[in-house]
Amino acid sequence: MRQTAQHIAGEWVFGTPKSRRSSRDVPLLDRGLIADLKAHKMQHPRSGDGDALFWPGRTPGSHRVDYGRVWDLASFRRNYFKPALMRAELPAIRVHDLRHTAASLWLAAGFPPYQVSRWLGHASVVTTDTIYSHLYPTDYAQHIARFERYANVVGQK
Known part of the structure; x- marks a missing residue:
């Protein structure tokens, strides 16, 4: 299923892509990344469920992974992306x-x-x-x- 997700007023709102061109296939061009994603998919608690969220969210106020919650970009930026950039001594960039x-x-x-x-x-x-x-x-x-x-x-x- 192809859909969009927007965080509006603290809630996730799902919809359809805005145009035909918004739905596209982007190939993964790295065999190592493909292997890692396959391994993640096989270890997913709802592997095989086409409606399952691929990336888990987190329980509010904790670092506990919750596959029933939508992945939160702000949480990802704060807890993973920015620290990774700092450890790699890279400048601050946007996702x-x-x-x-x-x-x-x-x-x-x-x-x-x-x-x-x-x-x-x-x-x-x-x-x-x-x-x-x-x-x-x-x-x-x-x-x-x-x-x-x-x-x-x-x-x-």
């Missing part, structure tokens, strides 16, 4: 900044901007280009070599 990191890494790895745009849910590749164009390669050595190989093959025909 949303991880989205930009992913997009930057995908583009640096050579994924086509159109594909990255779809994974991010942008309405147009122009949005992706506007935000991330400074990350495109400026060393065209690989492009030159590829074009020369192509030109040589075409020239031999």
